[in-house]
Amino acid sequence: MEIFITLFITGVGLGALYFLVAAGLSLIYGLMDVLNFAHGAFLTAGAYATWYFTTYVRADGSLTSYAISLLIAGLVGALFAVATEQILIKYLYNRHIDQALVTVGLGFVAASAYLGWFGTDPLVVLPPVDLYNVVQIGDAFVGLDRFLYIGVAAIVLLANFLMLRYTRIGLIIRAGVENRNMVTALGIDVRKAFTFVFFIGGFAAGLGGALATTYASGVGPTLGDSFLIYAFITVVIGGMGSVPGTAIAAVLVGTTQVLVNYYVQGLGDFVVVLLLALVLLVRPQGLLGKVVR
Amino acid sequence: MNLEVTQEKALELSDVHVTIRGSHILQGVNFGIEPGVVTGLLGRNGVGKSTTLRSIVGLVPRVGSIKLFGKEISNLKAHEVIRSGVSFVPEDREIFSTLTVLENLKLAERDKQPNYDIVYNLFPELLKRKNQRAGTLSGGQQQMVAIARALLNNSNLLLVDEPTKGLAPRLVTEVADALEVAAKSATILLVEQNLPLVKRIAKNIIVMDQGVVVHSGSPMDLENADFAQRMLGVSGGSH
Amino acid sequence: MNLLPSKYRFVPVVLMLLAAVSVFTPVVDDPGLQQTFAVAFLFAALALTYDLLLGFTGLLSFGHSLFYAAGAYGAAYAMARWEWQIIPATIFALFFATAIALFTGATALRVKGIAFAMVTLAFAEAGHVIATLNLWGLSNGDITLQLRPESVPEFFLGVNNTRNLFLLSLITLAIIYLAVWWLTQSSVGRVWQALRENEERVSVLGLRPFSFKLIAFVLAGVMAAFVGVVAVIVTNNANPSMGSTGTTISLLLMVILGGIATRWGAVIGGVLYVVLSQRLTTLNTEGALSSFPEWIGGPMSEPAFILGVIFILVVMFSPGGIAGALYRLKMKFGSSVK
Numbered sequence: 001m002e003i004f005i006t007l008f009i010t011g012v013g014l015g016a017l018y019f020l021v022a023a024g025l026s027l028i029y030g031l032m033d034v035l036n037f038a039h040g041a042f043l044t045a046g047a048y049a050t051w052y053f054t055t056y057v058r059a060d061g062s063l064t065s066y067a068i069s070l071l072i073a074g075l076v077g078a079l080f081a082v083a084t085e086q087i088l089i090k091y092l093y094n095r096h097i098d099q100a101l102v103t104v105g106l107g108f109v110a111a112s113a114y115l116g117w118f119g120t121d122p123l124v125v126l127p128p129v130d131l132y133n134v135v136q137i138g139d140a141f142v143g144l145d146r147f148l149y150i151g152v153a154a155i156v157l158l159a160n161f162l163m164l165r166y167t168r169i170g171l172i173i174r175a176g177v178e179n180r181n182m183v184t185a186l187g188i189d190v191r192k193a194f195t196f197v198f199f200i201g202g203f204a205a206g207l208g209g210a211l212a213t214t215y216a217s218g219v220g221p222t223l224g225d226s227f228l229i230y231a232f233i234t235v236v237i238g239g240m241g242s243v244p245g246t247a248i249a250a251v252l253v254g255t256t257q258v259l260v261n262y263y264v265q266g267l268g269d270f271v272v273v274l275l276l277a278l279v280l281l282v283r284p285q286g287l288l289g290k291v292v293r
Numbered sequence: 294m295n296l297e298v299t300q301e302k303a304l305e306l307s308d309v310h311v312t313i314r315g316s317h318i319l320q321g322v323n324f325g326i327e328p329g330v331v332t333g334l335l336g337r338n339g340v341g342k343s344t345t346l347r348s349i350v351g352l353v354p355r356v357g358s359i360k361l362f363g364k365e366i367s368n369l370k371a372h373e374v375i376r377s378g379v380s381f382v383p384e385d386r387e388i389f390s391t392l393t394v395l396e397n398l399k400l401a402e403r404d405k406q407p408n409y410d411i412v413y414n415l416f417p418e419l420l421k422r423k424n425q426r427a428g429t430l431s432g433g434q435q436q437m438v439a440i441a442r443a444l445l446n447n448s449n450l451l452l453v454d455e456p457t458k459g460l461a462p463r464l465v466t467e468v469a470d471a472l473e474v475a476a477k478s479a480t481i482l483l484v485e486q487n488l489p490l491v492k493r494i495a496k497n498i499i500v501m502d503q504g505v506v507v508h509s510g511s512p513m514d515l516e517n518a519d520f521a522q523r524m525l526g527v528s529g530g531s532h
Numbered sequence: 533m534n535l536l537p538s539k540y541r542f543v544p545v546v547l548m549l550l551a552a553v554s555v556f557t558p559v560v561d562d563p564g565l566q567q568t569f570a571v572a573f574l575f576a577a578l579a580l581t582y583d584l585l586l587g588f589t590g591l592l593s594f595g596h597s598l599f600y601a602a603g604a605y606g607a608a609y610a611m612a613r614w615e616w617q618i619i620p621a622t623i624f625a626l627f628f629a630t631a632i633a634l635f636t637g638a639t640a641l642r643v644k645g646i647a648f649a650m651v652t653l654a655f656a657e658a659g660h661v662i663a664t665l666n667l668w669g670l671s672n673g674d675i676t677l678q679l680r681p682e683s684v685p686e687f688f689l690g691v692n693n694t695r696n697l698f699l700l701s702l703i704t705l706a707i708i709y710l711a712v713w714w715l716t717q718s719s720v721g722r723v724w725q726a727l728r729e730n731e732e733r734v735s736v737l738g739l740r741p742f743s744f745k746l747i748a749f750v751l752a753g754v755m756a757a758f759v760g761v762v763a764v765i766v767t768n769n770a771n772p773s774m775g776s777t778g779t780t781i782s783l784l785l786m787v788i789l790g791g792i793a794t795r796w797g798a799v800i801g802g803v804l805y806v807v808l809s810q811r812l813t814t815l816n817t818e819g820a821l822s823s824f825p826e827w828i829g830g831p832m833s834e835p836a837f838i839l840g841v842i843f844i845l846v847v848m849f850s851p852g853g854i855a856g857a858l859y860r861l862k863m864k865f866g867s868s869v870k
């Protein structure tokens with residue numbers, strides 16, 4: 001039982017990281033029909049930003065420095081994402097396959113640029129020692145960092161919810177996910193919403209990257225790509241364009257992966273991809289999503 | 294001198310072509326509509342009426358000249374066309390089914406002071422149901438939302454595509470009343486299959502066939518059964 | 533060449549190419565170069581099989597590497613563990629890949645578009661996980677499944693015989709080219725291309741799109757598996773990276789770079805991709821980039837960086853890839869002559 005609790009919370013923590021990557025992917029796809037293969041590169045950018053900041057700018061290992069580095073990572077991810085949208089995606093308006101291809105190319109370019117700049121070996125990022133503490137729940141011990149992932153993801157989820165529910169841009173995004181053309185036919189420049197979803201998607205991915213350096217104890221050139229596949233799986237299971245669906249799917253994917261992997265190393269990854277195939281075949285639109293075309 | 298000739302048209306299309314995925318749907322559409330009145334755009338199914346409206350809004354790629362009160366709008370993006378004072382009620386309503394009624398209306402706000410009074414006076418039902426998800430409304434109520442979105446702002450031009458399609462007779466009357474109210478302050482281009490309704494509110498009619506305009510005249514023309522049969526494939530002439 | 537009906541004109545081209553290369557090869561007696569080209573030809577063949585799906589049938593699969601790996605591991609496993617000879621091992625590998633393609637294809641084709649891409653990605657990732665983590669002891673994991681030398685003829689073994697590997701790859705490429713050419717010209721191939729343009733129109737004719745897509749999926753998979761078998765002989769092992777999404781993405785890059793749905797576009801893209809990767813690496817180790825400042829020289833020393841940039845430029849400015857650009861040049865040139 002104790003081990004189950006530990007594994008479960010670890011799984012939810014991993015799911016929280018997946019959520020941070022997947023939330024943006026889901027909104028971007030839902031609104032723009034662009035499957036963004038460069039999203040992993042945004043995450044990696046955030047991770048390297050954290051490494052740089054906590055190694056060269058404020059290497060005191062304090063919680064404050066760590067918190068600042070999270071913010072910076074988010075901003076770096078967001079800037080990268082907005083640049084991607086403005087420089088590449090925008091000019092391929094309505095050419096959805098080409099948009100996806102360009103992001104494939106960008107992911108490729110970014111991964112090799114990281115390799116050229118930072119080398120193959122992961123760079124170690126040490127989080128503040130406090131994060132190594134464990135919390136006792138019943139008889140089980142769980143690392144504090146897990147709760148940090150969950151907390152950050154919960155804040156992002158809440159902020160997303162408030163933004164979508166109570167702001168005009170949120171209204172435009174929700175309407176655009178349903179019927180982009182009709183939004184423009186009401187006199188709204190929907191492309192501003194495109195830039196905006198790239199911004200928030202990039203921000204969440206950058207944050208995810210910063211936290212992933214703690215989860216993986218460092219950052220290498222392909223950190224983002226290893227998360228990207230599971231984030232894709234999360235998005236598709238949750239339903240393209242649905243942030244709540246993404247959150248549920250993220251927890252499902254994270255816990256399944258961790259629990260099964262505990263019993264047979266590697267089998268969890270395998271089971272998760274089969275889970276995706278299963279969900280898509282039974283419910284092609286995912287748990288809560290719009291119909292995938 | 295005839296006043297009609299010199300008067301500026303509210304909307305003027307010259308040689309408008311639309312090609313979608315290889316099919317040449319509009320093949321040189323030409324017509325002008327008078328300001329301040331309702332013009333009916335008629336024709337059989339599939340002749341390109343909806344596509345004509347969508348080309349005016351800019352929802353389909355189009356070639357040719359489209360002038361709104363003398364200003365060329367064919368080079369504008371859809372949202373810019375709408376922002377120059379055009380409101381569009383699409384075929385099949387296209388309301389946002391996951392948003393509430395009020396959210397649908399809010400999204401459509403363009404003016405500083407959107408006219409909620411007019412809208413709620415015409416359709417009290419919408420006020421009652423403002424927090425209901427639009428997807429759960431009946432077809433008639435959804436049409437009210439679609440029309441309300443257009444009436445919320447002051448427009449120079451209202452494009453309305455088959456607003457009574459699939460509605461019960463009682464609702465047809467309600468929609469007609471709403472259009473008449475709207476007609477007091479805006480020019481309307483109305484695509485409509487319901488001929489009695491067209492006769493009631495339209496001053497002019499335009500008939501299309503196979504991607505071009507084949508006739509323009511007055512609704513009186515529809516009294517001629519032979520004309521209606523030939524142009525629209527319906528037995529018109531009755532009230 | 534005008535003696536031949538236009539649909540057979542490729543035959544002399546292929547024969548000339550074969551002849552030229554086999555004469556030329558002994559001259560370039562550099563095993564390194566021969567090995568590079570052997571790998572390049574295999575990737576060109578693999579890209580062709582991918583183009584059959586992407587270009588000719590309009591199926592965007594992110595799981596094509598699964599079949600390449602299935603062929604490689606199927607053959608390597610039969611040889612290493614059951615001590616089979618290469619021919620029966622090849623047959624086994626092809627049946628193995630067919631079974632996987634039938635199952636995954638029939639499942640994935642129940643959904644369309646991006647969902648199809650994602651399901652294929654998931655299946656391939658499942659295969660990749662099995663290979664990487666050596667699940668059920670099938671793959672040896674990162675140690676790789678080595679080619680059992682006793683199972684293949686002597687003339688494929690050792691550095692002295694690299695030339696034979698080169699020829700083997702070239703012949704493989706020719707076979708795949710002919711097969712893809714024949715398939716895309718056939719009546720089934722025309723249905724594939726009609727499906728790519730407009731699926732409804734095909735169903736209206738009373739043909740079941742699902743069956744035709746499945747045929748394309750399985751045939752492309754089996755051909756990829758065949759290339760995988762040859763790759764085991766050429767590279768001496770079956771390894772997990774063969775089945776990675778990265779492999780599929782590089783196929784996508786090759787096809788788009790060369791020119792989609794043109795057949796030889798995929799060949800050019802594949803060869804260029806591999807040769808460029810290797811040449812750029814060599815250039816770098818020779819210090820050709822030392823004049824660049826560090827921040828740009830670092831990424832430039834990664835071939836994938838340059839290839840990726842070219843790829844992005846092609847997608848944005850030259851749809852149709854190299855083949856498309858050449859075609860446009862030809863049109864321009866042709867009309868100016870008149």
Ligand SMILES: Nc1ncnc2c1ncn2[C@@H]1O[C@H](COP(=O)(O)OP(=O)(O)O)[C@@H](O)[C@H]1O
Nearest residue numbers: 313314316318337338339340341342343344345
């Ligand atoms: N998006 C589209 N793609 C292909 N064909 C279309 C599309 N939209 C409309 N069409 C075709 O264009 C023609 C005109 O359609 P439409 O303008 O909707 O006619 P109407 O409104 O007069 O009934 C029809 O033959 C229809 O099939």
Ligand SMILES: [Mg+2]
Nearest residue numbers: 342343344384
């Ligand atoms: Mg219509």
